Amino acid sequence: MSRTHDPYEALRNPEFRRFMVAMLAVFLGALIQSTVLGWQVYSITKDPMALGYVGLAEFLPFVLLTLPGGWLADQMDRRTLSILSHLAILAGGVWLLLLNLGTPTSVWPFYAVQALAGLGRAFFRPTSVALGTELVPREHLPNAATWRTTLFTVSSVAGPALGGLLVGFGSPRLAYAIMVALMLLALMLMLSLKPRPRKPSGAHLGEGLLEGLRFVFRHQIILGALSLDLFAVLFGGAVALLPAFAQDVLHVGGAGFGILRAAPSIGAILMSLALAHRPPLRRAGPTLLWSVAFFGLTWIIFALSRNYALSLLLLAVGGALDGISMVVRGTLTQTLTPGPLMGRVLAVNSLFIGSSNELGAYESGLAAKYLGLVNSVVLGGAMTLATVGLVAWRAPKLRALRTLKD
Numbered sequence: 589m590s591r592t593h594d595p596y597e598a599l600r601n602p603e604f605r606r607f608m609v610a611m612l613a614v615f616l617g618a619l620i621q622s623t624v625l626g627w628q629v630y631s632i633t634k635d636p637m638a639l640g641y642v643g644l645a646e647f648l649p650f651v652l653l654t655l656p657g658g659w660l661a662d663q664m665d666r667r668t669l670s671i672l673s674h675l676a677i678l679a680g681g682v683w684l685l686l687l688n689l690g691t692p693t694s695v696w697p698f699y700a701v702q703a704l705a706g707l708g709r710a711f712f713r714p715t716s717v718a719l720g721t722e723l724v725p726r727e728h729l730p731n732a733a734t735w736r737t738t739l740f741t742v743s744s745v746a747g748p749a750l751g752g753l754l755v756g757f758g759s760p761r762l763a764y765a766i767m768v769a770l771m772l773l774a775l776m777l778m779l780s781l782k783p784r785p786r787k788p789s790g791a792h793l794g795e796g797l798l799e800g801l802r803f804v805f806r807h808q809i810i811l812g813a814l815s816l817d818l819f820a821v822l823f824g825g826a827v828a829l830l831p832a833f834a835q836d837v838l839h840v841g842g843a844g845f846g847i848l849r850a851a852p853s854i855g856a857i858l859m860s861l862a863l864a865h866r867p868p869l870r871r872a873g874p875t876l877l878w879s880v881a882f883f884g885l886t887w888i889i890f891a892l893s894r895n896y897a898l899s900l901l902l903l904a905v906g907g908a909l910d911g912i913s914m915v916v917r918g919t920l921t922q923t924l925t926p927g928p929l930m931g932r933v934l935a936v937n938s939l940f941i942g943s944s945n946e947l948g949a950y951e952s953g954l955a956a957k958y959l960g961l962v963n964s965v966v967l968g969g970a971m972t973l974a975t976v977g978l979v980a981w982r983a984p985k986l987r988a989l990r991t992l993k994d
Contacts, residue, residue, distance in 0.1 A: 595731070601723060603723050607723055610773075611716065611740075612739050613777070614712075615747065616743045617771045617774070620750055620754070621767050623755075624755055625698055625702070626831050627842065632694075636829060636961060637956070639831065639952070640953020640956075640957075641953065642828070643702075643953070646705055648703065649703050650707070650709055651710075653707060654709075655935050656710075657710045657711035658933070659935070660715075661935070662929070662932055665786060666715050666716075667778065670719055670778055671775065673712035675708070675775075676704060676705075677704075677709065678768070679704060680704040683704070684698075688759075714934040714938045717937075718931045720736060721930055730919045730923055731864070733915070734860065737914045738860035740914070746850075748846055749849070750766070751763055751846060752847065752848075753846050756843035800931075800933050800936050801932075803929055803933055804933060808983050809920060809985050809989060810924060812986035813916065814921075815983075816876065817940060828952045829956055831845060836961070837961065848900065851903035851904045853907055855909075855910075856910055856911035858911075860911045863915050874989075875912060876913060877980050883972065884975075886905050886906035921933065921934065952964065955968065
C-alpha cells in the first residue's frame with residue numbers, strides 16, 4: 589500500500605524550518621538589493637547597457653569561483669562555509685547602506701558591490717543547498733526541494749515588490765537598511781544550526797571539480813534539465829530589462845516597476861504551492877519541455893505589449909511556467925546526486941543557473957543596445973523555443989521521463 593502524500597513532511601523538521609527561514613531572509617535581502625540597485629543604476633545612466641554591466645559584475649567572480657566553492661562544500665562543514673560566504677554578501681549590503689547616506693552619482697561603486705555579491709554567492713549557493721539536503725531524510729528531499737523553490741518564489745514576489753515600493757514611497761537608504769537587517773537575521777539562524785563536520789573526499793581540487801562535471805555531463809536527464817534552464821533564462825528571460833520597460837515602454841513609476849518585477853514570481857509561487865500539495869508529476873519530462881517552450885512565448889508577447897495589465901498577466905503566466913522548471917530541476921538534481929558529490933554537482937547546477945541569470949542580464953543589455961529593447965526580447969524568446977527543440981531531440985531520456993522518482 590502506498591503511503592499518503594504529506595506535503596509538509598520536510599517542514600516538520602525543526603532545524604530544517606530554521607534553515608528555511610534563514611534562506612527566506614537571504615532571498616528577500618538579495619532581491620531587494622538587486623531591485624533597488626538596478627533602479628538606481630538606470631536612473632543615473634538612462635542606459636540599458638548599464639543594467640547589463642550590473643549582471644556582468646556579479647557574473648565574473650561567480651563563474652570563476654562557484655566550482656571551487658562546490659568542491660570546498662564537499663571538504664568541510666557546510667554550515668561553516670555557508671556562514672563565511674554569507675558574510676561577504678552582508679558586507680555588500682552594508683557598503684550600499686553607507687553609500688546611500690549621501691547621493692550617489694557614479695555607478696562604479698554599484699558594480700563593485702555586485703562583484704562582492706558574486707564572490708559570496710559563488711560559495712553560498714551550492715553550499716547552502718547541499719547543507720539543506722543534510723537536514724532531512726533522503727526520502728524527504730523531493731518535498732524539501734519543492735518547498736525551497738516555493739520559498740524562493742515567495743521572496744521573489746515580496747523582494748522586488750518591497751524594493752520597488754521602498755524606492756517609490758521611501759528611499760534606497762531605507763531599502764538597504766531593511767536588506768542588512770534581513771541578512772543579520774539569516775546569520776543568527778544559521779549560527780543556531782548544529783555543526784556538521786565532514787570527512788574530506790580526498791580528491792584534489794582539479795580532480796574533485798572534474799568528478800562533479802563528469803557526473804553532470806554523463807547524466808542525460810540532469811544535463812538536459814540544466815541546459816533548458818540555462819538557455820531559457822539566458823535568451824528568454826529579460827528581467828534585467830524591466831526597469832527600462834517600466835520607464836520607457838509602459839511609463840510607470842517605482843511602485844509600478846516593483847509590481848511589474850514581482851509579477852513573474854506571483855505566478856511561480858502559485859505554481860510551486862500547487863506542485864507541493866499534489867503527488868509527483870506523472871509526465872515530468874514532457875511537462876518540463878512544454879513549460880519552457882511556453883515561457884519563451886510569453887516573453888515574445890510581453891515585448892510587443894503596450895498595455896500594463898496585459899504585461900503583468902504575461903509575466904505572471906511566464907513565472908508559473910518557470911516555477912515548474914525550477915521544481916523539476918531542483919528535485920532531479922538533489923535526488924539523483926550521491927551525497928559525497930552533492931556540493932560539486934550543485935556547484936555545476938549553480939554555475940548553469942548563475943550563468944543564465946547574471947550573464948543573461950549582460951546579454952539582455954547588450955542585445956537591447958544593438959537591436960533595440962523590444963527586438964532583443966522577441967529574439968530571445970525565439971531562441972528559447974529553438975533551445976527546447978534541440979534539448980528534446982538530444983535528450984530522449986528527459987523527453988521520456990515520467991515521475992520524478994523514475
